[in-house]
Amino acid sequence: MPVYTVHAPSPGGDDLRATDQFVFVRDGFHFWAMIFGPLWLLWNRLWLALIGWLIFVAAFNAGLSSLGVGRSSLFLANIVVALLMGLEASSLRRWTLSRGKWRQLDVVIADKEDAAEHRFFERWSQKQNGIVNDQWAIDRGGPPPTRNTPGQPFSNPPPLPAGGIIGLFPEPGGSR
Template identity: 35%
Template sequence: MASYVVMVPKEAGAGDAVLVRDGFAFLAFIVPFLWFLWHRMWLEAAAALAAALLLGTLGTVQGWSAASTLMSLCLSLFLGLEARGLRVAMLRRRGWRQWGVVEADNGADAETRYMTELFDEEQPAPVAPLPELPAPPAKTAGRDTGPALGLFSYPGAR
């Protein structure tokens, strides 16, 4: 089962929620620039393009091609691992808030579970009436049988 982070806007209804799957984003690993553009993450797309161009330029320098290839692979791996976390961070910057986390096998099941939990949350649970407590026992004349100094009672002491 996968985890889905549910992000909701401040002023919209429950139907406007965005479910972001937690895990590796394969398309962000292969083509990070296009993945960021698809999800309207403009700053991240610009940063990914600048880093790719910088590493490509570094690869043309004599003796840096192997290092540039390795750094490019590491950058792609990092973006594949962190792309969905960056998407959640982008939504927070835009004023969205995190409603919670839903676990499901796929996106449709996650949306169904979210809606079910949302509507269960809106229905207040019925409140049961409090039980009647018995009346305290009446004090008897004579000795006080209560504890002394709050610890225990002393028999025969008045």
């Protein structure tokens, strides 16, 4: 099943009530990005990625030509670059969104984008309860939470049973 990441505009712009601006980015291989790399970048408005791709391909081809690589090898090398473009297209799109101060809200697994939207908004609307701040956004840059942080639901482990033993035998040396 495909994995989608959900992105929302920055808090300085519209608030989270503008759900029509949420973007769902499918992770995985993009066939059209491999076949029509620069056109796919233009279509998705990835301007810096397009400029970087053009500079890279020009320098790559010039470097291989200056090394005296034959045309068939140059063609195969360009196929590898196109394959890498298809593999990294969704990462380029997420990178562009993060540069534009968009934040990642969630990760959703679904067959199609419509199902991912439905699953995300069903789960997201239950969490929001009328709140329009950014308390459920995922912060990928911070350290993982620890058990010693007060106020987090997993800070305190669940209490042990009365006998203190967990398992099939409730007391030491008891009958089976």
